[in-house]
Amino acid sequence: QQQVKQSPQSLIVQKGGISIINCAYENTAFDYFPWYQQFPGKGPALLIAIRPDVSEKKEGRFTISFNKSAKQFSLHIMDSQPGDSATYFCAASGGKLIFGQGTELSVKP
């Protein structure tokens, strides 16, 4: 019940395309759903986050879509750029922050 399942494990997108990463959770007590971005040699950094009282949050090219009934949420990266190439982690928290397995995104020029 504490798991957060993330897919796909890796993703290759052409520059200008849309990157979509999906996550699912079981614990209905989770009330905070952030996405973290990690570059090689660095620690994860918060990218965008959502709470379950809204279905969508957009910040620039990054959008979180949240489906409370399905217990799923996703990250959409519009107009993907080579600089977006990184590992992305979804997470969920009802106290301690539980991370998904990560998605390695590669954006090809």
Added chain:
Amino acid sequence: DSGVTQTPKHLITATGQRVTLRCSPRSGDLSVYWYQQSLDQGLQFLIQYYNGEERAKGNILERFSAQQFPDLHSELNLSSLELGDSALYFCASSVVGLGGELFFGSGTQLSVL
């Protein structure tokens, strides 16, 4: 720069040994978290301290222990090391005790040979 400092950046040791990883949180942050990152397990939550007290525990082995000192820095002690303990260990800090944004350090890469 997140403001979270971890030392050392790299650590190479042998099986059976004991090591200490150190973390200085961002100025003003009262919570410190430890995570283990490996290729097959992803980012695993180990333990959280808030203002010197243990707040939450995750998948932390009995061979591992941590503490947070009065100046709020934290140490993660790993003993009787095994090959499988080789991983990247991250410290993170936050202002609040639960939820909210975590600020991660750059990690300590532990290699057990």
